Amino acid sequence: DQFITPVPPFLDQFYQFPQIIQSSLMAMPSSERRSPRRSSDGEPRRRRSSEEPRRSRGSRESRENGGRRRRGSGEPRKEDRGGRRSHSAPPTSGTRSCLRVKSQTQSLQKRGLTGEGRKSNVGFACLEVREYPMVLGDNPSVMEGPPITIDWAHDPTTQFVLDVNTFERMRGRRRTAIELVMPKEVRERWLLNTGTSRKEIAQAVRQCRKEKHLRMVSCHNQHMDGVSESLESATSGIKKLFVFKKSAYDKSLSAAAAAEQTVGARSA
Numbered sequence: 676d677q678f679i680t681p682v683p684p685f686l687d688q689f690y691q692f693p694q695i696i697q698s699s700l701m702a703m704p705s706s707e708r709r710s711p712r713r714s715s716d717g718e719p720r721r722r723r724s725s726e727e728p729r730r731s732r733g734s735r736e737s738r739e740n741g742g743r744r745r746r747g748s749g750e751p752r753k754e755d756r757g758g759r760r761s762h763s764a765p766p767t768s769g770t771r772s773c774l775r776v777k778s779q780t781q782s783l784q785k786r787g788l789t790g791e792g793r794k795s796n797v798g799f800a801c802l803e804v805r806e807y808p809m810v811l812g813d814n815p816s817v818m819e820g821p822p823i824t825i826d827w828a829h830d831p832t833t834q835f836v837l838d839v840n841t842f843e844r845m846r847g848r849r850r851t852a853i854e855l856v857m858p859k860e861v862r863e864r865w866l867l868n869t870g871t872s873r874k875e876i877a878q879a880v881r882q883c884r885k886e887k888h889l890r891m892v893s894c895h896n897q898h899m900d901g902v903s904e905s906l907e908s909a910t911s912g913i914k915k916l917f918v919f920k921k922s923a924y925d926k927s928l929s930a931a932a933a934a935e936q937t938v939g940a941r942s943a
Contacts, residue, residue, distance in 0.1 A: 799839050806833040809865050811879050815886035820859025821866060821876045822883060 812824035837845070866876055896903070 802837050802839060802842050804835055804837060805829045809869055811866060811871055811875060813879070813882065813886075815883045815890065817883060820862055821879045823857075823862050823866065 807825040807827075807829045809823055810826045812822035814822040814824070816822075863876060867873075
């Protein structure tokens with residue numbers, strides 16, 4: 676009375692699959708059967724286990740050739756640290772290389788092609804001292820008052836030449852940055868002594884303030900540079916379009932006037 680579950684047909688075929696394969700192999704002719712791989716000695720090769728290390732092609736060739744690898748003429752190929760094979764240069768007999776160094780590293784370590792090290796110091800024999808007059812400048816970086824600068828032309832009567840050692844003995848202590856700051860009263864007095872009028876000084880001060888304000892605006896609107904460039908390009912494109920239309924209209928009017936003159940001349 677035991678209940679037996681019937682086996683589905685597809686499972687029955689699945690269980691019989693190995694027997695079907697074996698019977699088909701037995702029915703296959705012996706010429707079509709795949710023979711096991713054999714070595715050069717005629718013996719079947721055995722499978723390599725997972726623990727056995729893999730042999731390289733070179734070791735197999737060396738074993739078959741009696742421990743010697745057959746290569747062409749020349750030196751054997753070598754491998755560098757990166758794993759890439761490189762051919763060594765053939766031996767030279769009596770030839771001289773045109774290169775001064777043997778490798779790129781040595782060429783980078785050399786300071787020059789001549790092999791001599793460059794001098795690390797600069798020397799001066801004498802110094803020529805010139806005197807340039809003070810004039811009104813246009814630098815907006817001044818804090819207050821008129822900016823000053825030196826003129827391009829110098830006075831040749833006041834220039835003189837000194838030896839370096841003499842100049843080093845004569846010059847005094849170098850002033851600090853705070854001591855080099857010149858008050859606006861001193862600058863105005865120097866400019867007035869050189870012949871600059873007060874009107875020119877006031878005009879330079881106003882222009883300096885305007886340039887300083889424009890610099891401040893540009894600094895604050897720096898993040899809007901892309902938008903301003905787009906607006907400028909669009910404005911220039913619209914202007915070019917209107918100018919092109921106007922020039923084309925003028926050309927059409929001139930052509931019509933020339934045609935009327937030609938017709939009037941023919942009728943006369």
